[in-house]
Amino acid sequence: MSKELTVFVVDDDQAMRGSLQWLIESVGMQVETFDSAHAFLDAYYPGRAGCLLLDVRMPVMSGLELQEYLGRREIRLPVIVITGHGDVAMAVKAMKAGAVDFIEKPFDDEQLLSSIRKALEYDEQHRALYARKAEIATRLAELTPREREVMAMVTDGKSNKEIASALSVSAKTVEVHRARVMDKMRADSLAELVRMALIASTPT
């Protein structure tokens, strides 16, 4: 778990915020607290990794509304919903809207913390994948159209000669293109190049 991961706590009750921070920091995680959804939205920018601990019952903008808003903005921060006694219907709604978990007050600390860990892990993986993909996309952008063609055929498992005949060029030329693709994509091996092509084609 890297240092940049933050647990964002949004709750209108000061005591809740303080106690949650106290509890979560006890396992060494970084915590930031906000007293309202707006305060959170003001402070948060999309690149920040972590998870969101959200009270469903809040004045002005409820947890559900915030969750919906984030969804619309395609901010894929994992959300854990906190509910009070008797808010189960609301929790179900939140889960349906994509929350990773929901926790009822008062909390079982183990359950809360494991839920947070899971959410962070999910976020990290998601972000790593996303970052990798972005990186590959940048590198792909550097390729010329012909190089992209060559790369597609190479990762498709075609030999140099096959590519040469398909593109009506000499095998030597293909060799040159291929070397340049490997160089531009910063791939050490053909296997890595294939992996990159796969990642680039997976949907986020």
Add this chain to the structure above:
Amino acid sequence: MTLPRISIKPTLFHLLRRLPMPVIGILIGLIAGLAVWIVLDQVQSKAVERIFGRELSMRLDLRARESLIRFEQYMTNYAATTRLLANHRRLAQYLEPLFWFPGETFEPVVYAGFRPFWLPDVFGRNALLAPSHVLLVDSRGLVREVYQAGDEALPEELTGNLRQWLGDLDEVQRILARFDDQPYLVVSDRVEDASGYTMGSLVVLVPVDAAFLAASEGSFSADRSAVALIDADEQRILASNEPQQLIPGSLLSEWSDEYLVTSQSLPAYEGSNWNMLFATFIPERLVAKMSSNVSDFERNQRLIAALVFIAVFTLVIYLVSARLNKVLKRMTRFSQRALGIAQPGFKGGGNQLLLLEEWMQHFTSLVLRAREEMRRKHEHEMRETEALKAAIMEASLDAIVTLNRAGAVIDYNPTAERMLGFDRQAIIGLDFVHTFVAPSDRAHFIGLLRDSSRRGPLGERPHARTELRAVRGHEQLFPIEISIVPIALDEEPVYTLYIHDITKRKEAEREIKGLARFASESPSPILRVNGAARIVYANAASQPLIQAWETESSGPLPTRWCEQVRAVLEGGETLEHEDDLGSTIYSLLFVPIQDLGYVNIYARDITAVRRAEQESRQHQAELVHVCRLSTMGEVATGMAHELNQPLAAIVNYANGASRRLKSGQGDSAELVDAMAHISGQAQRAGEIIKRLRALVGKQQPIRSAVDLNLLVREVCSFVEFETAKLELQIEQQLAEEAIPVDVDLVQIEQVLLNLVRNALDALEERMPGERALLINTRRVDDRALVRVWDNGPGIPPERMSLLFDPFFTTKETGMGMGLPISLTILEDHDGTIRAESRPGAGTTFQVELPVAADDVETSARAGTLEPSAARTLTLIEQPGAEVAHG
């Protein structure tokens, strides 16, 4: 009565009359059948005889020919045997060594009585009579050897040369010859020796005698017929097969009486020396007998057929005439009945056809008489009807006018004269419409006149009755009621008008209408109902009321008022009731009109008055209710939520702290801070609970002196709706004197209301009608007591101790705060509450309050009670006598 006689002799006619038709039918059948038979018998007999004669001659002919054929056949057999003999091996062998020299002289060898070697017995084998002689003749015709069977010598004619008898030797030759009056059959054939040399001829001689003829005919003589050979020239019998009867030598004519003779020539024997005939004799009597047999049989058959025919014919005639007789009898009876003739026309028997004819005359005269009588009766009735009609016309209070089809008056009565103001004769022939009907109504009247003769789809007459205005004496208009009756006479239809002067009635109606307007103009609903509580009149203002009752202007009253209507009608007293219809409340005044059987209902809308009253009451009820709910229900829910917050925070702080301590991280300053937070949150939870407690006792009670009885009445009125729903009347046994208490009115009402509601809830489990709720108040010294008793299911003993614990409830919707709060309120008022319950029998709650201080002092001065004592009473919770009412 004179009857026309049919011209038959009286005696015969009398007989015919006596005989029933079936008997006559049988007689006719028999006579006719007999006559037909007699005629037919003659004709047929002759025809049969003719046919029989023809048949007989044919058969005789056939028979004769058969005999001849048999005779010839027999002779042919001899030829065949002769040929066999001539060519026999033995003869050839015998002749082999012989040679007859032509010129030598010789004596013929005679075998008398024995058969030579060359003559085997072939005739006997062939069932032929043995020949009398067999001769061997040489080629010149001379007899060389003779076999003689009997004593009889060879006839003279055959001893010499036989050349003339032999003819052509190639064929076997047979000849019938007569030797010495005896006919013989001579058969000859050529004989050769073994080497084929022709030696001469073999001649066989057979006498044609009785035996020969009998043998030729065989056994065929069952009918005693006979055959004979006849000399044609002499007409003499030469030989017969019955020599005893037909004696040879006798003349043929001798037998012609006794026999039928058929003679035939024998053409095959031309070489014969005489003219012969073959005759067949059939005895005359045999034929006669046969003929009579045939005709007898035929006659018998005919007789049987005729009898059967006559029987069937007679039966048919009998059946037809019996049926006819029955029909005629019935016809007669029917006509008798139809004409009402009492005396019987005839007895059952006799010829019905003739009898009916006789009676026809009688019937005719009867019919004529009856018709005459009916006509007289009818005329009499007509006269009576006329008289009656005239009387009715005279006496009628209505004017009666009869019009013809053109609308002209053709009849009238005296009332019509008076009513229409016309002289007797002046009316006749006047056009009624234009003379007597007001111009404005003429079209209507003509229409009615036209329609009156039409009939509806079911054949009913239209109700041709209407009110019009008529003209009297050309000028004065007056209202009439007119009824038109069309009378369909044969020649043309006429109309009878019944006219009634309704001037007076109209005036009365106008008067009544004017009076009736009183009710209709009234702004308040006024209704009239009959004894069955059905509305017979309702003014315009009563429409909303009628709609609210969900009935119609002529519909029934709601059932709840039906009883009332009956009661008012019976009692004859005016009654007033209120009817709450939800949106409006009416005061209904029931006034009976006994002689008409009606009840007038005068309604008054008192909604506004009652609304005002009810609103103030409801306001109070709502207040108490809202108070109860807000303090109990909602606060409790909110409290649970609020408590959850600090508790969750405490848990988090504690967990965080313990984790830090476990892992050894975190300094003490931090932990102390967290502890501080924990205690702070715990405080916060405490605050919340305190706030809740404060909620109940928050308002400082506003004490005022009030009558406890009044409080009870108020509370009962709050729950009127609920008690009505449970079909229950709260029984109030209140102290006669006011019991003044110094209390917070709302709070004590709340306590009482709570107890009453609990009781009502408990009573829901009882069946309607079994529910009872009793409240009584009384004063015991300076204590005011209120008891609330219900006969609900009661409280189980194990629950009694929990009764006043908060949040203890047996109801799904209850909070479990009712009794605890009541307890708190009463504690504030120095009062007590206690409960007693017997499961299955009911529950009693008793509330005790101090009597108002002023009043106590008054009482104290009277020496009843120490004022201080009132303050010493506290809540008594009787062990095992309290429980779970929410």
